[in-house]
Amino acid sequence: MARVTTTTNGKKQQVNTGTDIVPLTVGKGVVGQIVSHLAGKAVPYATPWVGAYTLPPLAGFATNQMWGDTALEAGLASGALGIGAVVLSAVTWQTAGGNNKFRKFRRVQATASVAASMGWLTCATAAGPFGHPMIDAWLLGGGVFAASWNIRQLMRNAHDETEQVEDKGGFAKIAEAIGLEKLKVKAAKGNGKGMVKVPVELAPGQTVEDVQAAMPKLTAAMHVPPSGATVKGDPDNAAQAEMSIRVADLLKDGVQFIPPIRLGMLPNDQIPLGLYADGDEFIINPFDAPILQHLLVMGVTGAGKSEFARGLLAHFMTRRKVSVMLIDCSKGRQSVGHIKHGLDVFISEPREAKQLLKALPGAIKARGNVLADEGLDQWEPKSKLNAVVLWVEEAADLADFDELDQIARAARSVGIWLVISLQRATWTNVSTDVRANLQAFACFGVDEASDAGFGMPDRVTDAGAIPAWGSDRPGYAFAGGMGIPEDRWTMEWRSGLTDREYLSALVTAGTPHRDPLDDTTANALGLVYANRQHRGTNRVNTDISELPPIARPRRELPEAGPVTELTTEQEEAMSVEIEDAYSEVMGMIPGDPEPDAPYAHLGLDDDMPEDADVEMQFQQREKLPTPEARQLLAEQIHQWVEGNQLTFAPAELSTVTVAAGRSMAWLQAELKRLVKEGYLRHDRYGEYDIVHSPLEPVPA
Structure with missing residues (x-):
């Protein structure tokens, strides 16, 4: 096709003529040139x-x-x-x-x-x-x-070259090069933001799995990251699929934190937390989903889990009818210290964390009874109960699998959203039963592609959505559940970068809107909640963050006067001294003089055998009346409450039993009574948890 130069308004333009024109040359006859041209054409x-x-x-x-x-x-x-x-x-x-x-x-x-x-x-x-x-x-x-x-x-x-034909150009040529020549590739569409959608039709005998298996070759041929191309099958037609290819990374320079549109929203309002690779906002809404899905957050150190946690929790801290509890015994205040005043419960000590997790089943039961009285099958904002966000770092180090499984199964319907964050969700870190109840996921970078399979559904990893980039791309992740449309589960996103001072000011601004934990949950948690070491701010008490840390009351020693507040170094030194003294005292106690005796295997909770030949005689104390005996028992338990010792074994009450002139059978009966009345909890062999002091009435 020839191009002829013309002049229009003084400007030269080239015009396609549709035929090849051979320029006439000087010195050769016109007829000869025409014959030569026709001969060349023929x-x-x-x-x-x-x-x-x-x-x-x-x-x-x-x-x-x-x-x-x-x-x-x-x-x-x-x-x-x-x-x-x-x-x-x-x-x-x-x-x-x-x-x-x-x-x-x-x-x-x-x-x-x-x-x-x-x-x-x-x-x-x-x-x-x-x-x-x-x-x-x-x-x-x-x-x-x-x-x-x-x-x-x-x-x-x-043939008009501008006519659209099914030619093997662009992606189709690459598909043929990687062994997908039978794939019928339709017109690819770009969104102008670095993402290309390619509808494909599978040939007879082909499956979506065949195409997914070729994705590593495709990403290499297109020079994109391994996670830059995914394939999802059509749930309504097994012969159709769609490829998503990220040809440009618009998130590499970071994503700004997206603040709430207003303060005082409800827990079931949308939460923007970042951007998808195609430029759309990454939004979750766990409390508005048909089923509240507990969340598993997974990723190696430096992958961006803490940034994600800060952004998510800060949004909840600006809302009403929601209480946020955080357990982080690994980093303490390092990750969320600047926004801890928005936390209703913040635990960094393993003992306190275990006590809270043990108390949760009782709170779940109490919340379920209230929801039943309100005629609700699951928590809704119209309930008088707060929604609860419980974020647990490295939960496997704080509770056994059965305990976590019980919490995960029961907490969903009563409005308690459990979030477990850890580096690898292997069966040694979290059981398969617990993982089955963590139906939502946010998987950041992992070191091995196989690790992603522990926290993400197979249909997502099979599509090619595998964040096997370790800590090289902090903040990038895949997520599903929590109200996210399923067609976005295989789309990369990046969480917003937070500023410590900005988040702190945002959480402070949300103080007038934060509701205190509802009485039902607080009373059911009992002393674990009442004696918590951290107390955040809310609309009822907006000045508590300005006060110095609450010191636990200490007894006065007559010979030394009142004990002043100790520094952290002094407390650590005293703890070492107490342990050394304890070891010294225990070392002075002789061993069992008759280790092979018939009664050697008995514990303090066991009754003596009827045929036991007991030659020793004990001095029998005067038997106190029942009210006085119960008062001794209650005072001992109350003393433990004041010392924040909320777990004990029956053997530790032997001195009280002797002082009351009673037997171990009486003690066991009294402990059962206290459990029934709600003062104690007994859900494992050999130990009791104190829920409320027996010297105070159980809250309604």
Whole structure:
């Protein structure tokens, strides 16, 4: 197609003429130039005619002269040529492949031409090329052959290249290169933000799994990260799928923290936490989902879990009807110290953390009773109960699997959202039963691709959404559940970068909107909540963060006067001294003088055998009346409450039992009574948890 230069308004422009124009040269006749041009144009169209009317007769004459003398020779030669015709036709069909309509027609035309030529040659070998009807077939068939190829040349030259055809260009050419040539690739669409969507149609015998298995080759061929291409099948049509390819990373320079649109929203309002790779906001809404799905946050150190936690918790700290509890015994205040005033409960000591987790089943039961009275199957904002966010770092170090499983199964319907954050969710860190109840996920960078399978559904990792970049891309993750549409589970996103001073000011601004924990939950948690070391701010008490840390009351020693508040170093030194003294005292106690005696295996909780031969006589204390005996028991338990010792074994009450002149059977009966009345909790062998002091009435 020629281009002619024209001049318009003094400007030169090139115009496509649609035909090739040969410039006329000086010194040569015009007629001669036209004849030369026409001859040049005719040569490509003359080639099929020259070949059709010269090659067949020459080849037929040669084979007839070589093998046409006898019937035997002619028959054998014809058979060999027939086999050759089949082979050549098959080779032509295989090598002339293509997906667009022009190449499909070329395949049929080329194969038919080879088959017809070889068929004529086979017959001409035995019958001769110049006798009837062989010469007739040659003259007619050769003309049809040549004309068909001329028509193809004309159509090809006249074809408009702007017409949309199924040509193997762009992605289709790459698909063919990686072994997906049978894949029917439709028009790819870019969103202008670095993402390309490619609808594909699977060939017969292909599955989505076949395409997913080729994704590593595809990402390498397109020079994108391993997680930059994913494939999702159509749930309604197994023969259709969609590829998502990230050809540009718009998130590499970071994402700004997205603040709440206003203060005082409800827990079930949307929470923006970052951006997807295609530029859309990453939004979750756990309390508005049909089912409250507990969250598993996973990723190596430095992958961005803490940044994600700060952004998420800060949003909740600006809302009403929600209480946030955080357990972090590994980093303490390092991660959230600047926003801890928005936490209703903040625990950094393992003992306090274990006490809270042990008290949760009782709180879950109490909340369930209230929701039942309100006629609610699950928590809703209209309930008088607060929604509760319980974030636990490295939960496996603080509670056993059965305890976590019980909490995860029961907390969902009563509006307690459990979030467990850890580096690897292997079965040694969290049981499969617990993991099954953590139906939402936010998986940041992991070191091994196999680690992602511990925290993400198979259908997500199979699609290619595997964050196997370790800590190289902090903040990048895949997430699902929590109200996120399922078609976004395989889309990369990055959490917003937070500023410590800004978040602190934001949480402070949310103080007038934060509601205190509801009485039902607070009373059910009992002393674990009442004696908590950290007390955040809320609309009821907005000045508590300005006060110094609350010191636990200490007794006065007559010989030394009141004990002043100790520094951290002094407390650590005193703790070491107490442990040393304890070891020294215990070392002075002799061992069992009769380790093989029949009663050696008995504990303080066990009754003495009836046939035991006991020669020793104990001085029997005067038996106190029941009210006085119970008062002694209650005072001892209250003393433990004041010392924040909320767990004890029955053996520790032996001195009280002797002082009351009672037996161990009486003690066991009293402990059962206190459990029934709600002062104690007894959910494991050999230990009791103090819920409320027996000297105070149990809150309603």
